[in-house]
Amino acid sequence: DGGITQSPKYLFRKEGQNVTLSCEQNLNHDAMYWYRQDPGQGLRLIYYSQIVNDFQKGDIAEGYSVSREKKESFPLTVTSAQKNPTAFYLCASSLPQKNTEAFFGQGTRLTVV
């Protein structure tokens, strides 16, 4: 079945450590996105990529980094510079045309301990 896989589902990190969240899709979508979800704030865009080897900052990119070396993969690294990283992270993909919906993974809940 085609879809988006995020791993792990739950992740714990000590303060000062970097951590990488995985996102893989087999939908052959060109565009991929990372969102952060906090209670009562909806989804906020961290980074997005419309094509391999290219990506752009979203609204809250500080403290995060990404890479897009393969079409299927768009990992997100939460660095120690991110002041409040505890959140639910969602990865999505879509065809690049503006009238198509996004397909979401099941999310990764990151907790800093």
Next chain:
Amino acid sequence: AQSVTQLDSQVPVFEEAPVELRCNYSSSVSVYLFWYVQYPNQGLQLLLKYLSGSTLVKGINGFEAEFNKSQTSFHLRKPSVHISDTAEYFCAVSAFSGGFKTIFGAGTRLFVKA
């Protein structure tokens, strides 16, 4: 730039009652509109979308939404809700503004009571 406002953060309703979840948007260009549903600790799933054509859009699970350009609204409705409809619902707007972007509303939590 576009924005999305979901007017209610929580909507409690009894089972089998009708429900409307409100969404207003602002944009200086043409938009595409979406409603997504999120069950606890899961990703978002598309309920329905408006691209063009008929302003009344039907989606999955008996939901429908109406695009009203003059009021810049895209309210979601269901004539009779079930306990299983308890979830968070997100309205989203997609438009080209210095690059293609989708903006999500803050979400409305629908709580269906027996």
